[in-house]
Ligand SMILES: Nc1ncnc2c1ncn2[C@@H]1O[C@H](COP(=O)(O)OP(=O)(O)OP(=O)(O)O)[C@@H](O)[C@H]1O
């Protein structure tokens with residue numbers, strides 16, 4: 001296959017970087033058989049020796065345009081511009097990055113020198129990533145920033161946090177909606193319990209006359225309410241998992257990203273179960289008080 | 303098998319003195335029980351009868367520490383049960399009084415056996431012991447084969463017999479029953495009456511409120527109430543050898559309320 005793909009120079013570029021005194025840059029590539037950016041190389045085939053240079057293409061390009069490993073493409077910095085023939089040497093899977101969700105453009109990865117020659121912007125770099133050995137991030141940050149290259153180095157986690165700020169707000173908002181739903185269902189549970197105890201007024205009155213204490217009656221009602229709350233939580237968690245799977249499948253397909261749009265984490269489950277259990281116990285107490293707060297004879301409804 | 307804490311006849315078990323219960327209603331208060339003094343002896347079987355609304359159930363509630371009198375006292379084995387706090391009265395009922403209701407009031411989600419076990423569980427009996435006693439009691443009331451059945455699977459008569467077994471669970475000093483045959487047809491009612499008779503022979507002290515003439519005749523003693531006062535107190539059958547009346551009635555009240563004039567002495 002031979003096709004022409006306009007390639008935006010701002011796309012992520014991979015740096016074969018050797019900074020003196022810095023920790024090892026692991027992205028240096030002799031050929032395409034290496035880690036490329038944040039994505040993962042799916043498959044690699046060697047380029048014909050001494051001939052065309054290799055590039056890595058986005059898996060979306062593979063899916064949409066039927067590009068395959070070993071195909072020869074023509075790339076240019078501007079649409080319709082003079083192109084250069086290259087060979088597809090790797091396919092890159094997209095990383096789960098929320099800031100890229102809505103971006104539909106394709107990506108092509110080139111070695112830095114190659115990119116510079118294609119774009120004709122030999123002295124311009126927007127962003128590049130440096131991998132460091134674990135534990136040396138601080139030293140690397142300090143060293144890079146001390147050299148005043150004209151750019152600043154940031155931790156990737158800080159960059160990610162910055163990029164996901166909107167998502168954090170959305171996520172907090174969702175949590176608030178979750179809490180409101182749980183409180184609303186606890187009120188619903190309270191109504192159910194009140195109806196239930198209303199149904200059993202006479203039975204409970206008889207029990208009280210037989211000498212069953214308020215404590216026992218309250219305990220029974222609270223246990224029942226707690227069981228309902230726990231069962232409800234279990235059903236809610238199961239529903240959450242299923243709904244989450246459906247939402248993720250849908251949006252992953254829509255945005256073509258491995259990103260998780262909805263997550264049911266152990267923390268969320270624990271919080272939801274504890275909250276609904278606490279509210280269930282409260283509802284049980286309130287409902288039980290309707291039975292135990294009055295003399296048993298009056299429960300017979302004279 | 304012990305069905306109650308009976309120690310023998312002739313010993314006063316329950317004594318009320320000038321017992322009164324008024325219900326404060328808007329307008330005129332209702333004087334349901336008016337100055338009743340009554341003694342029930344150990345091993346006795348008494349029926350309280352009278353027209354509807356004459357205060358039979360109100361009196362029974364006072365005897366069973368379910369309700370508090372407006373004035374007067376109820377002494378059970380010398381202990382004043384009429385002014386107990388709720389918790390104390392509940393505990394007292396659990397351990398010393400058995401109740402049988404007109405509508406059985408078995409717990410629908412529990413089996414017959416579990417229903418009988420319930421008061422024993424509340425009283426802290428060990429699982430194995432209470433299960434054994436519940437089986438014994440069910441067998442006593444003729445329902446040993448029905449222990450695993452829920453109330454909905456039992457007939458009215460069977461449910462009432464389970465309720466009687468439940469009332470006997472903690473070996474009560476006194477068994478109180480309010481219209482125990484009220485929901486039953488004549489034939490099933492007779493089974494329950496026969497059961498009460500058997501219980502009394504086995505030493506259980508029984509006070510029953512009833513409109514059922516057959517049940518009233520089966521009791522050894524019949525206390526007749528009208529308008530909140532006792533107007534007659536008689537012994538049934540050959541066991542009745544006369545003797546002083548056990549009820550002290552103010553003659554004025556009797557004159558006012560009773561169609562049956564009581565001749566003193
Ligand atoms: N909780 C209550 N509040 C107000 N009035 C009551 C209450 N309980 C009973 N009464 C009134 O007290 C009177 C006696 O009632 P009670 O239930 O003791 O009669 P009873 O002899 O058992 O009648 P029945 O044979 O119909 O059951 C009635 O006039 C009744 O309306």
Ligand SMILES: [Mg+2]
Nearest residue numbers: 358359360480
């Ligand atoms: Mg009554």
